[in-house]
Amino acid sequence: MGLVVKTFIGIGFQIGFFAALAFLPIGTTDFPAAILWLQVFGGAVLLSASYLLVAGPAALEARMRAGREAQTPEDRLALALMSLALLLPVSFASRDVFVWQLLPAPSPLFQAFGMAIFLFGFVIIVMSMLQNEYAAPTVHIQEAAGHKLADGGIYGHVRHPMYLGFLLFTAGTTLWLGSIAATLFATISLIATTIYRIGVEEATLCKDLPGYVAYTEKVKTRYLPFIY
Numbered sequence: 001m002g003l004v005v006k007t008f009i010g011i012g013f014q015i016g017f018f019a020a021l022a023f024l025p026i027g028t029t030d031f032p033a034a035i036l037w038l039q040v041f042g043g044a045v046l047l048s049a050s051y052l053l054v055a056g057p058a059a060l061e062a063r064m065r066a067g068r069e070a071q072t073p074e075d076r077l078a079l080a081l082m083s084l085a086l087l088l089p090v091s092f093a094s095r096d097v098f099v100w101q102l103l104p105a106p107s108p109l110f111q112a113f114g115m116a117i118f119l120f121g122f123v124i125i126v127m128s129m130l131q132n133e134y135a136a137p138t139v140h141i142q143e144a145a146g147h148k149l150a151d152g153g154i155y156g157h158v159r160h161p162m163y164l165g166f167l168l169f170t171a172g173t174t175l176w177l178g179s180i181a182a183t184l185f186a187t188i189s190l191i192a193t194t195i196y197r198i199g200v201e202e203a204t205l206c207k208d209l210p211g212y213v214a215y216t217e218k219v220k221t222r223y224l225p226f227i228y
């Protein structure tokens with residue numbers, strides 16, 4: 001199956017999966033904020049994927065290289081925990097808006113700020129993929145693809161910019177959906193699980209990827225600018 005076909009099948013799956021996360025917990029699709037978010041997300045993914053197919057197809061191929069045979073048990077656990085922290089907040093937000101209402105709802109302006117944060121996070125994710133064609137879901141050295149250290153562009157400022165993008169993507173999404181409680185849950189759980197995964201990932205990269213130790217000495221920020 002060609003890269004183009006795989007890419008657009010993946011886009012359809014992502015949109016459908018996020019729709020299920022948003023609507024199934026509340027048993028209805030009558031959730032205007034979620035519908036608009038899905039439209040914005042779908043459009044952003046289609047545009048960015050179309051661009052990457054032309055400008056950076058290797059980045060898309062890397063996202064499809066599972067590398068599970070080389071994945072350590074520690075990374076399997078780290079990936080599972082991080083995935084839950086990325087996905088559960090969407091369902092949490094839906095339930096909170098329609099059922100729990102744990103905290104006061106954000107103002108329309110604050111919700112709009114959430115959409116802006118989500119889009120900023122999405123841009124960081126795409127930039128990370130474009131500037132590091134070896135950014136794969138699992139931690140492994142892609143010897144067959146000639147794995148090299150990515151230390152330019154956004155990687156010259158943050159060692160794991162895609163994870164920063166994930167944080168902004170998820171926190172912004174839950175805020176736009178109208179749940180401050182879900183935003184707090186997403187922020188805390190994702191920071192905790194991502195820091196754990198970075199520890200697992202960097203142990204492998206320092207050991208097996210030439211130049212990575214020197215890179216960690218040059219670029220001090222792992223994940224959160226001015227903090228970690």
